[in-house]
Amino acid sequence: MPEVMIKLENVQKEFRLRGNIIRALADVNIEINAGEFVIIMGPTGCGKTTMLNVMSGLDLPDDGSIVLDGEKIDRASEERLSNIRRRKIGFVFQDFNLIENLTAIENIEAVLWPGVLRSKEIEDRAINALRKVDLLDRKDNLPKELSGGEKQRTAIARAIIHKPRVLFADEPTGNLDAAAAQQIMELLKSLNKEMGTTMCIVTHDKGLVKYGTRLVEMEHGRVVKS
Template sequence: MYELIGVTKQYRRGRTRVDALAGVDLAIGQGDRLVIQGPTGGGKSTLLQMLGGLDRPTSGSVLLDGTDLAKLSERRLTAVRGQNIGFVFQSFNLIPTLTALENVETALVPLGVKSADRRDRAAEALESVGLGERLGHLPSELSGGQQQRVAIARALVKRPKVLLADEPTGNLDESMRDEIVDLLEGLCEEHGLTFVMVTHDSAVARRAPRLATIRKGRITVKENRPVG
C-alpha cells in the first residue's frame, strides 16, 4: 500500500530552516490501522499530508501502490486523491448552507457521478454512519458528533482505499470521542480500508495495533496492544 523512503520536508521561517520531516522511512500495508502521535510541531500533520498527496516532500519518495505521489503532476495527483483517499478533519469542514445529504454529495461531483447516483450513494453513506433520518438537516441543526459523522460519510462515499484522519475527535467530548472512534474502526474493518489517524489523545492511540511516534521530524513505530 504505502512505502515512504527517506522522506524529508523543510520549511523556511525567516532565516531559519525547519525540518518538519527528517528522513522518514515507513511501510503501511493494505488494511493496516496506524495512529500517529507526537508533540505539537513534531511533524504529525505534515506526515499525514504526505500520505494524502496534499503536500510534496523536499526529498524522498511517497509510494502508494507503487506510484510515487511526489512525482505526479497536480492533475494526476488530484485524480489519485479523489479516487483513492478519504479525509476526515478535526473541524468537520462542512458547507453550512448545504444539507447533510448535499455535503456528502460534494465528494462525488469531481468524480463525474450522475446526480441520481450521487443522491443514492450519499444517502447510503449517511445511513451507514447512523444519520439516515438526518439527510435534510443543515450542519447548524446537528450536534458536533453528528457533524463529524457527516464528514466521515463524505470521506467514505467515494469508496476509497485509504482513510486519513487528522485529530477527528479533537472537538468532541469523551463520550462522543469513543463513539466516533468505534465508528471509524468498524467502518474501516467492514470496508477493508487502510486507516491512518493523527491524534494527541493517548486513550485513542492505545486502541491502535500500530503506534507511530514522531518527534522533531523523526519517526519510531511499535506494535501496540490495543485497548477496547
C-alpha cells in the same frame, strides 16, 4: 506477504519560519500495509500532520520517495494528485470542513460533483454512506443543526462515499467531548473492519491508541516507533 499500501523512503520536508529552517520530516522511512488502522502520535510540532499531508499528496516532500497504492506520488503533478485523491483517498479533519449552506446529504454528494455518475447514483451512494455512519435521519439538516459528533459523522460519510483505499484523519476527535470522541473512533474502527479501508489517524490523545492496530510515534520529524 501483506500488501503495502503506503511506503515512504528517506522522506524529508523543511519549512522556513521567520527566517529559520524548520525540519518537519527528517529521513522518514515507514511502510503501512493495506487494512491497517494506524495511530500516529507525538508532541506538537513533531511532524505528524506534515507526514499525513505528504502521504496523502496534499503536500510534496523536498526529497525522498512516496508510493501510495502502487502509485509514486512524490513528484506527481497537482492534476494527477487530484485524480488520485478523488479515486483512492478520503479525508477527515478536526474542524469538519462542512459547507454551511448545504444539508448533510448535499455535503456528502458534493464530493462526487461534477462527475460521470448520474444524480440518482450519487444520491444512492450518499444515502448508503449516511447509513454506515448511522445518520440517515439527519440527512436534511444543515451543519448548524447538527452536534459536533454528528458533524464529524457527516464528514466521515463524505470521506467514504467513493469507497477510498485509504482514509486520512487529522485530529478527528479534537473538537469533540469524550463520549462523542469514543463514538467516532468506534465508527472508524468498524469501517476499517467492514470496508477494509486503511486508516491513518493523527492524534495527540493517548486514550485513542487502543482503537488502532498499530502505533507510530514521532519526535523531531522522525519516526521513533513503528
